[in-house]
Amino acid sequence: MSAVRARGGVVDYDVIVVGAGPVGLMLAAELRLGGVTVAVLERLEQPSGESRGLGFTARAAEIFDQRGVLDRLGAVETSPMGHFGGVPMDYTLIEGGHFGVRGVPQHRIEQALAEWAVELGVALLRGRDVVDIEPDEAGVTVVTDARDLEVFTAGYLVCCDGGRSTLRRMAGFDFPGTDATREMYLADVAGANIRPRFIGERTDAGMVMSAPLGEGLDRIIVCEDGRKPTGRSAPSWTEVADAWQRITGESLHGANARWVSAFTDTTRLVSQYRRGRVLIAGDAAHVHLPAGGQGLSLGVQDAANLGWKLAATIRGWAPEGLLDTYHSERHPVAARVLRNTLAQGTLYLTGAHMEPMREIMRELIAQPSVVRLLSGMVSGLDIRYDMPYATGADEPVWLGRRMPHRTLGRTDGDADGGQVRVPDLLRHGRGVLIDTTGDDAVAAAAARWAGRVDLVRGEWAPAPDGVEPAPKAVLLRPDGYIAWVPGAGELSQALTAWFGADDAGRPSGRHD
Structure with a gap:
């Protein structure tokens, strides 16, 4: 059990996650990779075995691959052809694009995530129905009614208890949107x-x-x-x-x-993803029509975005405002998903009078630029986060986007040697600086953040035909998004913006 301490029946954790669905389990594992203690409280005594979802998007597949979860799911199949609102289109016009992994029931995803989380040291506590929470400036007290009343305390609480979340109401999150029409x-x-x-x-x-x-x-x-x-x-x-x-x-x-x-087709989104010591993720934060398998995938991306930032905040090395970027980055992404699912529902589920619009959409989807726009939107591969320290007309096109899963030939004498894929470099949930320039200045800068960022040197394998070559050097956040490339300002500035003060200047964290 990953408890920090126990006293008088009260068990303290750094973070309590409520809900053992895919989002809660993914988040708990991410937090453990970040070095903090986590308990997951789940109302059900045993997994239900039911599976509303049967797969996930291309971006969720990349995130699972980054952490080795994709391997735990066994052989999976992807579909190059998908649709937007029932109009067929090819999702492979984007590098790494596909309509998603299909035929993987949600209970299998939950099982794989639970096994991984427990191996990392997450305390998975089933049969705990949360009946009360008491947040304050120092943390959160959580009361459950399992058998006898139990009281847990934590520095932070994250609500991952689904679209009908009771924690959302307890914590005071509003949930604006539109009611069901069908x-x-x-x-x-x-x-x-x-x-x-x-x-x-x-x-x-x-x-x-x-x-x-x-x-x-x-x-x-x-x-x-x-x-x-x-x-x-x-x-x-x-x-x-x-x-x-x-x-x-x-x-x-x-x-x-x-x-x-x-x-x-109820469509709702919380106005804020954080209220003091309480945060919210997954369906608890956003509900929408399940078009294109985007619901589970959106929540998994929430978890990947939040986990390393919350762990960094608890451990004391997070730069100022890092945790606030969880809301500023993920809320607009969710709002866009809500828009595209509403559009797809209107297009596909409305009667015969919508046929003229469907015919126009068929004409539009014959254009490659439209296919790239819509497939990037549904797959999640077109997400781009703001990098405020490197804005302007000369901002490189790669910055803020996810790093495609390219292959690198290592030249740094690493024990693994040979060829390595980008997702394999992200297994441990740390920052990664990939350098193919051989510039000693890059290595010197990376050495100052060695406690949080891994330096990997080598040469990129040739890019596929028609695909832009990878940057000569690239700084990846733990969630696989690009925080710096040459031409995007000073490397040390980007390292400080996302990983705090260098090793010499940072304060000693709670668990260091």
Whole structure:
């Protein structure tokens, strides 16, 4: 157990994360990589085994790859072809682009993340339903009603308890947005004997999707035009089969439903991601129509962004304002996802009168520039964060973007030797400075931050045809985003902006 201390039944951690879904588990592991103590409190005694999601976007796949989680999921398949609002398009026009990893149920993702988090030393405490929180200037007290009342204290609390979050209300986060306008059904069924409709199929009565899950199971989604929201979480299988038949003319009444659920196009986003010692991430912070598998992926990216910043703040080396960049970077990304999912829902789930707009979208998507824009938006590969110390007309195009997963031939005598991929360099959640210039000044600057940044020297493997060569030198944040390249100001300025004072000047942290 990774407790700092225990006294009188009260256990202290640096961070308490509430919710053991993919976002909470990912965040907890990121925090442990950063060297702080973490407990995850989960209401359920055991994982539910249900999986609303069946995959994740290209950017989430890159983040999982950076931490070795992708390997834990076994063989995965990606799809080059996807859609925007039901209009097919090729997602591979962006380097590293694809429509996402498909066919990986959420319970498998949660299992892999839980195993990784526990190996790192996260205390995963199930059967703990949080009934009260008391934040103050020094930390947060958390009360659960597991068996007997338990009291936990932590320096920070992060709410990762999903779209129906109770912690969001307890902590005082507002949740503005729009209410549901339609209700849709989701089910896993056996014995359906239906053909796949991977990106969906429209009729005059609505839209259906279907995809084989293996072992005789199919995942179906049913969106009937005019179906108003009822507030239910689980309709009957008969209702779902009736709606499927009205849309397609096919009967699924003889199939066996393993589980049935309902969802809506409710669209909401908290106004702030932090209230003092309490932060929020994942579906607790944003809910939207699940178009393109963006929900889980958006939350995983929240976790990757927040984890190293919160750990740095606790350990005492974070530069001033670093934790505030969690909100300033992630809130606009979520707002953009909400816009694109609303647009896709309007385009795809509205009746026949939307057909002229769909036809125009087909014409637009024939243009490569439009495909790059929309695929970058849905995949998350076009995210660019502000680097305030290096702005202006001459700001290099790479700065603030994610580093594509290129290969480097190492020349620095590292024990691994040979070829190494960029995600392998990010395994430990530290900053990485990749230098192919051989300039001693780069190495000298990196040496002053050796406690938080790894220097890797080598030569880039040739870039694929039509792809821009990688920068000669590049500073990567722990989440894989580019914080400096030559021409973006002084390297020492970028190191200070993201990693604090150099080793000689920084204060001794709480756990150093």
